Amino acid sequence: MDPKIVAFCCNWCSYAGADLAGVSRMQYPPNVRIIKVMCSGRVEPSFILRAFEVGIDGVLITGCHIGDCHYVSGNLRAEDRVKMAKELMKTLGLEEQRLRLEWISASEGEKFASVIKEFVEDLKSVGPNPLGKGEASCP
């Protein structure tokens, strides 16, 4: 099984972190599609559920470390929103491991690569998203 991952990376820290992993030629699995957002706090529970709805196996949200947020408290909001999304996922019967929140700074390219490696392994053990085959149609 080859898990599909959507990663939301914040513009100021994590996206630069992912960039650093790239320019430093660090190797990590190609299972991830990165979406740049201005802040991890921008990621709503609806983005996360939408990803699962269309059959994505795992969602990763990355942002600046606590205290380092470019918008002061955006990452605290991200924490709250991830908590809410996990509650919804629990009721839906989706495994908690499918959603992951990580703080990755612009200098932590290595951490980005290792988080992706770990996440892919985790998702392989969890198995595919049960919603994947039903092909929910979305307007």
Added chain:
Amino acid sequence: MSLENIVNETKAYYCLECGKCTGSCPISRVNKGYSPRLTVEKALLGFDKELLADGGIWSCMTCNLCKDRCPSNVDYTKFIRYARAEALKTGYTGNCTHGGVLSSLMRIMGNPNLKQDRLGWVSDNLKISEKGDILYFTGCLPYFETLFKDIGVNSLDIARSTVKILNRIGIKPVVMPDERCCGHDLFWTGDLENFEKIAKLNVGLIRGTGAKKVIFSCPECYRTFKQDYSEYVDMDFELVHISEFLAEKIDEGKIDFGSLEEDVTYQDPCRLGRHLGVYDPPRKVISSIQGIGLIEMEHSRERSICCGTSTWTNCDRFSEQIQKERLKEAKAAADTLITACPKCQIHLSCAMKSKTPIDEVKIKDFSVLVASAMGLGDDP
């Protein structure tokens, strides 16, 4: 369905252009740009594209106030529903509230491979069963609990209270761990494909429990099962709202609602009232509680004003204005507002949290009120 067929189906060609609909519409009163009369007129004159692109069709609360008053019996609510389905095909949608999370949840629930874990709220003191004659359909309450905790609405209290009341009268209702959302909002926003999937899944699941009677605490689920499922799937069980069920028990003399010293007023949810004509049973149950004073608002029963927004689309400043006017009306009648719809409770509680403050009105659900009068309220 083409717009011409929509006009034929809803008998919109009988429109006299009298404007009673626009005069009655709670939205037109606060939003001068919205007019049901003009919307129908556009269809009659063949301005199809303009009509489907018009954001106004997504603002309608489908509360049936105009339909009830139309002298030509034009079914405007149905007209809007068909027009939305058509608009959706053309690529237009309304503005989803809450980032579309609720629409996503509904579509996810249409997936047959989903195995939910819905019964986290059932504590040890609540007695439920897996198979039996009477089933309680909880609807979206477990999801509402997560999404609307932060505005102080604990939707699962409705589910707990309903089960407690049923337990008190000796019923151990079936509660399904994997029931789906009823699909009401998909149906009303024109996503009929996913609605059909959900309808079939739900009816299959209910059949599997052997239930003969299904009790609802949510008027939207009740309406959807009663009027809209029959188009897609056959049902062989009786459907009843908790207020009707309890009112029946009063006639049989099988229930004592206890006492509560409080003045309350009752908000008729549009689905329960105008859509299904259930006005008296909730009032009968509330009045059977000793010591309670039921005071009607200026607009009640058939004239009741809706809670400002529906189907999780187009919640805007106009919705807030409608909600606040409704809350003022409630405050003039009593300090506590009782509603039988979880969404009325969410919408009105949200208006209470707005930046321009208004007088505090306590908003309680019907089942929660009855349970607390019966002395069942305090234990979790």
